[in-house]
Amino acid sequence: MRQSQLLMPTLREAPSEAEAASHQLMLRAGLIRQLAAGIYTYLPLGRRVLRKLEQIVREEMDHAGAQEVLMPAMQPAELWQQSGRYEVYGPELVRLRDRHQREFALGPTHEEVITALVRGEVSSYRQLPLTLYQIQTKFRDEKRPRYGLLRGREFLMKDAYSFDEDWEGLHRSYMNMYEAYNRIFTRCALRYRAVEADSGSIGGEGGTHEFMALAEIGEDTIAACSCCDYAANLERAEYRMEQTVTSKQEQEKEGLQRLHTPNIKKIEQLVEAFSLEADRFIKTLIYVADGSPVAVMVRGDHEVNEIKVKNALSAVTLELADQDTTERVTNAPTGFAGPIGLPIPVLADHAVMAMESAIAGANERDYHIGNVKPLVHLTHAHTGDYRNAEAGDHCPRCEEGRLTFHRGIEVGHVFKLGTKYSEALHAKFLNAAGSEQPLIMGCYGIGVSRLLSAVLEQHSDENGIVWPKSIAPYQVHIVPVSAKDQVQMDVAAHIEARLQEAGIEALLDDRDERPGVKFKDSDLIGIPIRIVVGKHAADGKVELKYRNDAQALTISIDEAVAKACEK
Ligand code: ATP
Ligand code: MG
Secondary structure, three states: OEHHHOOOOOOOOOOOOOOOHHHHHHHHOOOEEEEEOOEEEEOHHHHHHHHHHHHHHHHHHHHOOOEEOOOOOEEEHHHHHHHOHHHHOHHHOEEEEOOOOOEEEEOOOOHHHHHHHHHHHOOEHHHOOEEEEEEEEEEOOOOOOEOHHHEOOEEEEEEEEEEEOOHHHHHHHHHHHHHHHHHHHHHOOOOEEEEEOOOOOOOOOOOEEEEEEEOOOOOEEEEEEOOOOOEEEHHHOOOEOOOOOOOHHHHOOOOOEEEEOOOOOOHHHHHHHHOOOHHHEEEEEEEEEOOEEEEEEEEOOOOEOHHHHHHHHOOOOEEEOOHHHHHHHHOOOOOOOOOOOOOOOEEEEHHHHOOOOEEEEOOOOOEEEEEEOHHHHOOOOEEEOOEOOOOOOEOOOOOOOEEEEEEEEEEEEEEEEEOHHHHHOOOEEEOOOOOEEEOEEEEEEEEHHHHHHHHHHHOEEOOEEOOOHHHOOOOEEEEEOOOOOHHHHHHHHHHHHHHHHOOOOEEEOOOOOOHHHHHHHHHHHOOOEEEEEOHHHHHOEEEEEEOOOOOEEEEEHHHHHHHHHOO
16 A cells, blocks of 8 residues: 555644543544544544454454354334333433334344344254354443543444353353453453453343453453452452451450540541551441441441442442431431441441451440450441452462452453343243243453554554554555655565565555654554665665564565565
8 A cells, every 4th residue: 555645644743632542542643533522433544453353353253153243223112122221221322213203222232132133033942052243333322432432422342142041051152252352352462351340230140251451541440360360340359368356355355445536537537636547447337228227347448349238238229328317327427437336237347357456436426436346346247348359458369369450441341141131022942841941141242443442552652553463554664765766666666566465464655755754654653564665775675673673674675575474
């Protein structure tokens, strides 16, 4: 491809609206242009990269035995009403009417459509297992579209759906996708972790993993082990407890102390007033779980993990109690709640029970109590893991590892759905025994356009993009220093022809620009190999430079072609 003909509008400066590094690079290197908030056009370079990502995804899906289909974006509202999601999905669902005033939605995901399809086409266990996928444009009217392709309103997703006759089958299909995802992200040269995620309200039994690209701009926090593979979303990260509990006898010596703490409500204020570390206090929070108040206690330096609390209580709703409820339950304003004498269920985190002696709220305005010995005074508490994991906690899976924290971008998601959609949409099959049962489903998404941004968050330097070879828009950038020099142009064209013969994609900068401009653009668009054809071209020598290397090699034309063809 000749660069003079290529629509590749590079920019010297990053447009001010772009906050994320990947978004800036995509605008500067002329990969995308915005049409409306969260809606983008892919220019030729961007389209080429997106195609490569699509192709990697497609190859690995095919390799895993999934079959490609293409489903419509425009979906009748009735389907969404049948699954119950027409209401639940809320304003993220793009809704429209046809000329007959029939309601439609633009698909944000395709569980409804695929379940309705399979309902009609699959009726026997002999047709199972089945995994179908598509690579297709999705619509979500996101509240805050941002960071370019990271959170778009129209974006490219690969979505796959598996259908099995039983849960063991689902597990096999799930692991098959899980492994395909590992291959896909590895081929894209992404640094990522597969994390255990919370299945929330749509989850069936069994599990869900999110694939997180590690990047500062990421919206999620991941706890990962320093030694083994363990990684989880903060909301469900576990850790191994240290055994530091002293015996009850040792603790029984002294009694409780009443401490006057006028207006001192927060842990930071207590730390200051008593000159003690936060880990010497018990933090008591009053929640309302499914309408009933409960108290949750964690150590002063820890944070309550509401998902763990909710799961422990098997509660559907959990929220912090309002001022009135707190006063009614504790007889004191917020800030003085404590474990002793509360008329409601009390949940105490393991770390609280391991404290020898602590200061806690007294359930009385302006008072705390000291010398609280959990093993003695909190025998009524339900002990469990109710806190967020912290950096430095012991890994729950291996001996030596400690947890470290990272920010992550969710690029993929695998999910055991179970029978949620097959039941709602009556997608049933006859099992081997001849009785009818709902299909057991899984769903598996990859944000293909988001993946492009995620790769860029990890692969750039101060001069621009540094594409991994597997998804670079071109493999080789041929740059004659002077477009007016016929020898240079002839050598460049000769290299281009030989690369083309070898099936290597090359871009030739034939523009009549200053060398500085050409090199700056070349660095910015980040093609992995650059061959500079300069004043030694007449002697058959050119310079070859890898984008991620500082040094250029002066070599013969043949050697340059050979290197450019290396796998
Ligand atoms: P998020 O928490 O980021 O909103 P999600 O849980 O809504 O993601 P899924 O419904 O699981 O995402 O969609 C599957 C995949 O599609 C995600 O893993 C992500 O990579 C991608 N994705 C989701 N929303 C967007 C978006 N607005 N723009 C680009 N990609 C997206
Ligand atoms: Mg979302």
